[in-house]
Every structure is written in C-alpha cells, then in structure tokens.
Amino acid sequence: MQLTLEAVTVQRGGFSLNASGTFGQGVHLLTGRVGSGKSTLGEILGSVLEPASGRMVKDGLQSSVLSMQFPEYHITTTTILEEILSWGHDPDQVLETAGLSERGHNDLLTLSRGELKRLHLACLILGRYDLMVLDEPFAGLDEEARYWISSHLSGRRDGIIIIISHDITTLPHIDHLWEMQTGVLTDIGKVPDALTRWDTAPPLIRYLLKNGSNLSGLSCQDIAEAVCRIHG
C-alpha cells in the first residue's frame, strides 16, 4: 500500500508547487511554513485537486478521505445526529468517541469550533480509510482533545495517515517526515534519523537535539522523555 507523486505540479497565479515522493504505510508528518503549499498538496493527496502536470499513483489504496482545516467546511446537515449519519456511522459510537453523548439532537451550529472539530475527527477515525489526509487536525482543539486525537491516530496500525501541521507539541507516533518549502516538497526521511537532517526544525526540536537528549521521535511522549533527560 503506497501513494506515489511523480513530478506533480500546480500553478496558482504566481505560486507554483512541485512534489515528488512515495508515501508508504504509516504516519507521515507534512510540515512547513504558512503559505508554503501544504494544504494545496493535501488537496492533491486527497484527490480533490488535479495537478497541472505529473501524476499520482495509488497502489492498493481503495478508500481515502481529506479532512480540511476548518470543521465548518464539512457541515452538510443540520443536526449532530444527521451529520454522523451522513458519514455512515453509528451515532452512539461517534458521540461517545467525540465526548458529545446526549447531544445528538442539538443543532450543529450550537457547537463550539473545538466540539465541532472533535465530532468531525471522531467521524474520520471511526471510518475505515486506506488513506487519511488530515490538514491541521490539532487546530482549534484544547490540550486534552489534542492528546485524544493523537492517541487515536497512534493506535491505527494500517493504512497511510498524512498529518499536515506545523504544531509539533502533541503529535502521535510519526514514521516519516516531509517538508514543504516555498512550494517544493522535500523528503526529510524516516524518524528518528531524519530529525538530525531537519534544518528548519522548530526551536524545541533543535534545542533537544543540540542538548543531546536522545530524541527518539516526534510524539508527545518522545518529546516529554527527551525533555526529562535534559533535567536529569
């Protein structure tokens, strides 16, 4: 099961995107600055945007889903119950997973953005997808909800999960690291070996690597353990 981008390009006004690489089974982190083209690449990976040139080859992928950054974009019904049913899920299971039990008949517009995001993510993680592309899955969530979604994603053993995020504080276990730099996709490599090659790593990662804390991954547990090693 893998997804390969072969010299994929997109042109939007003065912006151009170029991407090549193979996404194998596991959890991938696609990071990069705001405006670098992460979401555009996410739309290509999620098969909702056709590249101007190049091609995307799906090997063994039967189903895929793209989660857009803002959960409001995904609303196509009126109530919470209807929204869950529109994804084809069991309402009780989703409501319990999202921590919204007893609120099934509430209007979706009465939910806060965080609650709406939890509901949307619960619908996704309870689905069976070979490929999940999650654009900023942690945005709008509180600390508890971030750990909740991270633990669910870490628990998935099959398929390809591509997390598009520049928030590295509450990540699940990451297998592979990618970066977008002004429209160009760079394959940094497998984690943890890739960490030392990550030139534009966030300050916390750079600090941990510099202080020899033996950072073994990018999950919140890995980072917490590395921080503990610094303080002895």
Add this chain to the structure above:
Amino acid sequence: MPGHRGGCMQDPRIRLGGVVLLSIASFLSLTGAFLTILWWLTSTDRRTSFRDLRTGSLVFMLPVIAAIATQWSGGDGVSYLIRISVVLLIASWAYSERYPGEFLDVSVWIFGKRSGFDLGLVGEMGISTTEILADELRRTRIALSQKGQRLSGTNLPPVIASLLVRQLKLARERAGVLAIRGYTGGGSLCPSFVTLYSDIAAGAFCVLIFAVSLIV
C-alpha cells in the same frame, strides 16, 4: 510611486471608466459590440480574461436562456446574445485584472475621503465576500465528495444555512475590527496610480468606440 500590479492595464481609473463606456457601447449596438471585441483583442492580455471557465459558463447560461426567449417571442435574440456576451466578456476581463484595494483607491479618488472611503470600503468588502463565498462553495463540494454525496435538494438547505452563518460571523468579526480601529465613517487614504502610455491609448480607444456606438 506604486509598482507594477500584475495586470495588463495598470490604471484602475481608466479600466473602470473603459468598462463603463464599452459596456454601454456594446449594449447599444452590434457595431459597438464588435468594436469592443476589437478593443479586447488589441488592448488586453486575453489569457487573463477568464478566471474560472466553469463559473463563466454558468453565468453565460442566463443570457443564452434570455436570448432564446427573445428569439422565440419574435425579437432579435441573436443580437442580444452577442451584445450581452461582449458585456460579460469585458466584465470578466475587468474582474480578473483588479488588484485588492483598487475599488477603494478609485472611490476615494472620485468621491473623496468621506463618502468615497465608505463606498470603497463597502465595495471591497463585497468583492472579498464574493471571493470567499466562491472558495467556500468549492470546499462544500469537497466536503460532499468525501461523504460520497453531491449537492442535492436534501443537503442544499443546511449547506446554504452553514454558508450564511459563516458569512454573518465573518461580517461580525470585520465590524469588530473596524470598531477597534476607531472607524465611524470616512478615512484617510491617499491613493496613487500607475498610468502607462498604453493605458491612455486603450482609454482613448474606449472613448472612440463609445462615440461611434452613439452615432451609428
């Protein structure tokens, strides 16, 4: 002196004036419409005139329907279709050439810092809302495709309600930003424009077409 702003015609005052004159000329007579096409061929970068062919096709459907109805009822539907198509072509070109803030610049230049600023602000917010709505509609289609659905009579009401609520929230946020910045009406803006010789020539051609369409 502001720099080059990407479009073919740099001065938005000439562009706006030209659009008004060419639209009237095209609508008045077939001669005006054909001269306007000649103007479009010689004075614009034709490749930038169409941003979204799908949306353009949908917009074009309305005059086609009206033309068929006109022809069917004994009128000259073909002439109507040609003239209104040219008006839409020029409008599409002007829209694709615009840069953010130009409506505010032109409005302040014409009407001054009080009413001109207010009018320009409303215009800019209206245009940006239209662009946001187009983007939101695109995302709604993506959302439906993720669920294996298409836009239908069943999901149209909640989709529209959701879009409306998001637009209202955006309007409230914008109102908050304006209030925080102390906006009560009017504002300080010193618009500056880049005017190329080619802009002046194209503008003069517009005036000529307008005059000919009035005479013929």
